[in-house]
Amino acid sequence: MKLKQALLGISLFILAASFAQQAKKEVLFTIDGKPYYTDEFIRVYNKNLDLVKDDSQKDLNNYLDLFIGYKLKVNKAYKLGLQEGAQYKAELKSYRNQLSRNYLTDTKVTKELIDEAYTRSLKEIKAQHILVLVDENALPSDTLKAYNKIIDIRKKALAGEDFGALAAQFSEDPSAKENKGDLGYFSVFRMVYPFETGAYKTPMGQISKPVRTRFGYHLIKVNDMRDNRGEITVAHIMIMKPKEGDTQAEEKARETINDIYQKLKQGEDFSSLATQFSQDKSSAANGGQLARFGSGELSAVEFEDAAFALQKPGDITAPFQTQFGWHIVKLVEKHGVKPQADVQADFENRIRRDDRSRLITASLNEKLRKKYTVKKEAKAYANAVKVIDNNIYSQTWKAPKEGFDETILTINNHKKLSAQTYLDYVAAQQRMELTTKPVARLAEVLFNQFRDDQLNLYYNENLEAEFPEFAIVMEEYRDGLLLFDLMEKEIWEKAKTDTLGLENYYKAHKDNYQWKDRVEADVYSSTKEDVIKQARKLLKQGKNAEVIKQKLNKEGKVEVMEKSGTFEQESNALPKQQKWQEGLTDIIKEGGYYYVIRVKKVLPKGPKTFEETKGRVINDYQQYLESNWVGNLKQEFNVQVNKDVFENIKKQLNR
Numbered sequence: 001m002k003l004k005q006a007l008l009g010i011s012l013f014i015l016a017a018s019f020a021q022q023a024k025k026e027v028l029f030t031i032d033g034k035p036y037y038t039d040e041f042i043r044v045y046n047k048n049l050d051l052v053k054d055d056s057q058k059d060l061n062n063y064l065d066l067f068i069g070y071k072l073k074v075n076k077a078y079k080l081g082l083q084e085g086a087q088y089k090a091e092l093k094s095y096r097n098q099l100s101r102n103y104l105t106d107t108k109v110t111k112e113l114i115d116e117a118y119t120r121s122l123k124e125i126k127a128q129h130i131l132v133l134v135d136e137n138a139l140p141s142d143t144l145k146a147y148n149k150i151i152d153i154r155k156k157a158l159a160g161e162d163f164g165a166l167a168a169q170f171s172e173d174p175s176a177k178e179n180k181g182d183l184g185y186f187s188v189f190r191m192v193y194p195f196e197t198g199a200y201k202t203p204m205g206q207i208s209k210p211v212r213t214r215f216g217y218h219l220i221k222v223n224d225m226r227d228n229r230g231e232i233t234v235a236h237i238m239i240m241k242p243k244e245g246d247t248q249a250e251e252k253a254r255e256t257i258n259d260i261y262q263k264l265k266q267g268e269d270f271s272s273l274a275t276q277f278s279q280d281k282s283s284a285a286n287g288g289q290l291a292r293f294g295s296g297e298l299s300a301v302e303f304e305d306a307a308f309a310l311q312k313p314g315d316i317t318a319p320f321q322t323q324f325g326w327h328i329v330k331l332v333e334k335h336g337v338k339p340q341a342d343v344q345a346d347f348e349n350r351i352r353r354d355d356r357s358r359l360i361t362a363s364l365n366e367k368l369r370k371k372y373t374v375k376k377e378a379k380a381y382a383n384a385v386k387v388i389d390n391n392i393y394s395q396t397w398k399a400p401k402e403g404f405d406e407t408i409l410t411i412n413n414h415k416k417l418s419a420q421t422y423l424d425y426v427a428a429q430q431r432m433e434l435t436t437k438p439v440a441r442l443a444e445v446l447f448n449q450f451r452d453d454q455l456n457l458y459y460n461e462n463l464e465a466e467f468p469e470f471a472i473v474m475e476e477y478r479d480g481l482l483l484f485d486l487m488e489k490e491i492w493e494k495a496k497t498d499t500l501g502l503e504n505y506y507k508a509h510k511d512n513y514q515w516k517d518r519v520e521a522d523v524y525s526s527t528k529e530d531v532i533k534q535a536r537k538l539l540k541q542g543k544n545a546e547v548i549k550q551k552l553n554k555e556g557k558v559e560v561m562e563k564s565g566t567f568e569q570e571s572n573a574l575p576k577q578q579k580w581q582e583g584l585t586d587i588i589k590e591g592g593y594y595y596v597i598r599v600k601k602v603l604p605k606g607p608k609t610f611e612e613t614k615g616r617v618i619n620d621y622q623q624y625l626e627s628n629w630v631g632n633l634k635q636e637f638n639v640q641v642n643k644d645v646f647e648n649i650k651k652q653l654n655r
Contacts, residue, residue: 028649029068029641031075038649041067043472045653060650064641070483072633077482080489088485095477101352103463103470104456106363113356114347118340120188121347125199126224128163128181130171133216137435150210150217157207163221172216181221187228193355195220214355231335234307235288237273238280241325257319257326262558264316268527269592270330275572276525277561279325285572292335303327368455372412376451380408384419385443388426392439395430399423409451411458425450491629495622505621506610512620513613517569518603519580524548524562525593531559532587532594539584539598566603 027035045063082088130153134146153170157163167173167181188196198211199220208220239257242249260273274288283290298304300322310317310331317329351357384404391397404419411417426446436442464471495502506513522545526532531552538548545562552560567573569580575590580602588595610617 026645027642028645029064029639031068031071031637031639033638034075036071038645042649042653060646060653064646068639068641069630069633070479072630072637072639073483073486074479075637076490076633077486080486082482082485082489083478085485088481092478092481095481096474099470099473099477100460100463103467104364104460105352106360106367109360109363110348110351113351113359114344115340117188117347117351117356118343120196120200121343122228122337123200124185124187124226124228125222126185126226127183127199128167128221128223129173129183129195130163130167130176130181130219131173131216132170132218133172135216135435136212136214139435139437146217147210150219154207154210154219157219157221163207185224185226189350189354228337229294229308230337231292231294232307233292233332233335234290234310235270235274235330235332236280236283236290236303237270237278237288237328238324239277239326240279241321241323253326257328259553259558259561261319261328262556263527263561264328266527266557270316272591272593277563288330289332292333294338300324303329307331365452365455368452368459372455372458373410374451374455375410376447377406377408377410380404380406380419381422381447384408384423385440387423388439388443390439392426392430392434392442393437395433397427397430399427409454411454415454415458417454422447422450425453487626491622491625495618495625498621502614502617502621503610505624506613506617509620510607513608513616515568515603515606515608515612517580517605518566519569519574519597519599520566520601520603521574522562522564522598522600523567523574524560524596524598526552526560527592527594528559529587529589529594532596535560536584536587536596539596 025037025039028038028041029036041064044067045060048063049058077083130150132146132150132153134143138146149170153166157166164180164182167176171181173181183191186199190196191199192213192215194211194213195218198208198218199222202208202220202222204222204225206222208218208222211218211220237257237260239253239260242253256277260277263273264270271287274284278284278288280288293304302320302322306317306320306327307329310329313331313333315331317327319326319328321327351360383406387400389397399420400423402420404423406419407416408419408422409417426443429446429449434442434446436445464474524532524535524539524545526535534552535548538551543551545564549560549562563573565573569577574597575588575593575595577585577588580599582599582602585595585597585599588597
C-alpha cells in the first residue's frame with residue numbers, strides 16, 4: 001500500500017492541474033481511435049519540467065513517447081477490465097474522499113480552530129476531573145438532574161472539601177475510585193474538545209464551571225500548567241528483544257546491554273559502541289542517532305519519557321526496556337516547539353477527527369443551505385412521520401417497504417428524494433441508540449440531519465462540475481490506480497512467480513550478483529591493549545568467549561566484548577586489514593580500540609547463488625520486463641500521432 005501511495009503521489013504531482021497557461025485544444029494523438037488532446041499534454045509537460053532530472057525526458061520527442069506509453073498502459077488496463085475490480089472501486093472511492101476534503105469544509109472556521117489549537121499546544125495542563133454521566137440527547141428533566149448534581153459537588157469543592165476525595169466519592173468515571181480523577185499532564189487533542197476548552201479556560205488552581213461533553217457534565221480542577229517540552233534529538237544503542245520464551249537469549253540481551261553501559265561509564269565513546277553493537281540497523285551506522293521527535297511521536301512512551309528526562313547534551317540513561325528491546329539513550333540536542341507552519345497540516349487532520357469537526361460541519365451545512373434551494377414537502381413529511389413509533393428506541397422499528405414514493409425533499413430543483421429514502425435513513429440511525437424524545441421531536445431532528453447529509457452528498461457529487469481542477473486530478477487518480485493494478489498484474493507478480501524466467505535472467509546476468517571477500521570470524525575488542533593481549537593469549541589456549549569474558553570482565557567492569565558472524569571484509573564491523581587469513585590475528589589498533597580476531601574461514605569473491613540474491617534478481621527482472629512492455633503495447637494498439645499539431649506544440653513550448 002505504501003508503494004501504491006508513492007506512485008500515486010508522483011503521478012499526481014506530475015499530472016495535477018495547472019491553469020497558468022491556456023492553449024488551443026486539439027487532438028494530439030489517438031489510441032484505437034480514442035483522442036488525447038494538446039491541453040493535457042502541455043499541462044503535464046510544464047508541470048513535469050521541474051521534477052525530472054533526466055534531460056532526455058525534457059526533450060519533447062522523448063516526452064511524447066513517454067506520454068503515449070503511459071496512456072497505452074491505461075488503455076491496456078481498461079481492455080483487461082481492471083476498472084471493474086471491487087478493490088479498485090473501493091480505493092478510488094477512498095482517494096476521492098481524501099481529495100475532496102478541502103472542498104467539503106469551511107476553510108475560515110478550520111483556520112480559526114488551527115490557530116486556537118496551536119496556541120493551546122504551547123502548554124501542557126495537569127488536571128483532575130469529576131464526571132456526572134448524562135446522554136447528550138437526554139430528556140430535559142434528566143439533563144437538569146445531572147446539572148444540579150454537578151452544581152452541588154462544585155459547591156462542596158469551592159467550600160474547601162478535597163477535590164480528589166470528592167472525585168472518588170461522586171465521580172461516575174470508573175477510574176476515579178483509584179486515581180481520584182487525576183488525568184496527569186495533557187495538551188491539545190488529548191481530550192474531547194469541550195473538555196479541552198474547559199481546561200484551558202480555567203485558571204491554575206481553580207475549579208471550572210460545569211463543562212458539558214457527550215459523556216455528561218464535568219468539573220475540572222487545573223493543578224499545574226507547564227510549557228510544552230518541544231522536540232529532542234537523541235542517539236541510542238539497542239539490543240533487540242528476543243523471541244518470546246527464549247530465556248537464554250533474553251539473558252544474553254540483558255547481559256550485553258549492561259556490558260555496554262558499563263563501558264560507557266568507563267568513558268568509552270557512545271558513537272563507536274553504537275556502531276559496533278546496536279541492533280537498530282537504521283541508526284547504528286550513524287552512531288545511533290535518531291531523527292528528532294516530540295511527545296507522542298514514537299510508539300514507546302517509556303523511550304520518550306527516558307529521553308526527555310535527560311538534561312544536558314551528552315547525558316545518558318541507564319539501560320531500560322521497551323516492547324522493542326533494551327535501550328541506552330544519549331541526549332544530543334533539545335529543540336523548541338515547532339512553528340505553526342510546520343504543524344499546520346497535522347493539526348488540520350486531527351481537527352477533522354475530533355469534536356471540532358462538528359463546528360466545521362455546522363458551518364458548511366449553513367453555507368450549503370444558502371447555496372442551494374431546498375424544499376421540504378410538508379404533506380409527504382407528515383405522512384412519513386406517522387409510521388415512526390416508540391419501537392425506534394429499542395432498535396426494533398422497521399421502515400415500510402412501499403407506499404412512500406412521493407417526494408419529501410427537493411435540492412436545487414434537480415435532485416428529488418422520496419419519503420421512502422427518508423424512512424430508510426431513520427431506520428439506519430437506530431444503531432446509534434437514539435434517545436431524543438418524544439418521537440415527533442426525534443423525527444424532526446433526524447429529518448434535519450437527513451437534509452444536511454443529502455446537501456453534502458449533492459455538493460460532493462457535483463465537485464467535478466463545479467471545480468475543473470478537481471475533475472482533472474480525479475481523472476489522474478483513476479489512471480494512476482489502474483496503472484498500479486496493471487503493473488502488479490503484468491509485471492510485478494509475473495516477475496515473482498515466473499520461476500523459469502527468473503532463473504534464466506539470473507544465469508544471463510550472473511556477473512551482477514557477486515559476493516565481496518568475506519570472513520567467518522569471532523571479533524574481540526577493548527579500549528585497553530593489555531586486556532586484548534590477555535584475550536589473545538586465552539584464544540591461543542582454546543578458550544571460548546564465555547570463559548574469556550568471565551576472566552577479563554571483573555569487578556563490574558566490561559573490558560572486552562565479542563561478536564561472531566560472517567562479515568564482508570570492508571564491513572564497519574571489522575577493523576581494516578590488507579590481507580585476511582585463517583587463524584588468530586595479531587593485535588590490531590583502529591581508532592580508540594584494540595582488536596584480536598579468530599578467523600575461522602576466508603571466503604573469496606564469487607557469485608551469489610540464486611537463493612542468496614533472489615530479491616534483487618526479482619527487482620531487476622521486473623525492470624527488464626517493463627522496459628520491453630511498452631514496445632509490445634504499441635503492437636497491440638493502433639497509435640496515430642497528428643504530426644502537424646505536435647510540431648506546433650514544439651514551437652509553442654520552445655519559445
